[in-house]
């Protein structure tokens with residue numbers, strides 16, 4: 001059989017930064033820290049560099065079959081990812097000295113309701129990226145976490161309208177009938193305006209420190225949700241919805257507030273050598289989005 005990759009030379013010579021395959025669909029068993037291994041449907045990117053300027057190309061089937069082997073015979077964890085990247089390079093002896101692999105998938109978690117003790121599934125988009133460059137392993141974990149953000153400006157403006165409605169209803173006398181006010185507060189006229197809130201998404205990428213030997217998928221999601229306090233809910237009874245309303249009212253935030261909360265939370269975690277955060281508030285006031293982006297600020301690290 002003719003073998004173009006081995007038997008012919010490049011028509012135009014040159015080294016290449018990355019060559020490989022994108023959007024490979026395969027089931028993978030993921031082993032995340034403190035979680036049972038579980039199958040996911042992954043989209044995979046697999047690359048090596050091409051160091052020989054005269055070589056026609058890399059051997060894509062070798063990368064693919066190494067992924068196949070991982071998919072069928074192993075779980076994706078720190079150790080197998082490292083081995084995979086090493087094997088990408090050793091399968092391209094004389095052609096490559098760097099390797100890159102990325103697994104993107106939805107990671108489903110059972111999440112408890114706020115009050116009623118019900119449970120429901122939430123699917124979090126996760127991306128695990130590994131890069132091997134002459135013995136240096138760079139591991140990154142990215143997650144997307146949806147949450148609700150209520151506008152502090154809108155809340156203040158709504159409060160003012162409520163105060164005005166109160167003054168109109170009860171005047172400005174010192175004494176008012178508490179029972180009447182209590183009943184009035186339970187009417188639409190009592191809460192004459194409500195602040196707008198929006199479904200928002202925190203995109204967070206962390207570089208794992210050299211000491212980290214497991215993917216802290218759930219720890220990272222939990223840290224983000226704990227910092228924001230208003231993650232979107234799965235199973236919701238009325239008591240859960242009421243608690244959600246309270247949490248939104250007590251955690252008013254602009255996109256700047258959300259990014260700073262996450263920045264503060266991730267700065268406490270030594271297992272993240274670096275981080276990149278993009279907070280997207282899909283506004284209900286505007287047709288455009290409010291966005292803030294920040295990083296840990298490491299020299300040579302992630303840039304905004």
Ligand SMILES: Nc1nc2c(ncn2[C@@H]2O[C@H](COP(=O)(O)OP(=O)(O)OP(=O)(O)O)[C@@H](O)[C@H]2O)c(=O)[nH]1
Pocket residue numbers: 003005056057058059060061062
């Ligand atoms: N390098 C390269 N291969 C491609 C590309 N598009 C498709 N392929 C195909 O990928 C297939 C696998 O290539 P190789 O890994 O060299 O296959 P092989 O020669 O059977 O495998 P080895 O004996 O291990 O080298 C070939 O049939 C190529 O035609 C491309 O853009 N670049």
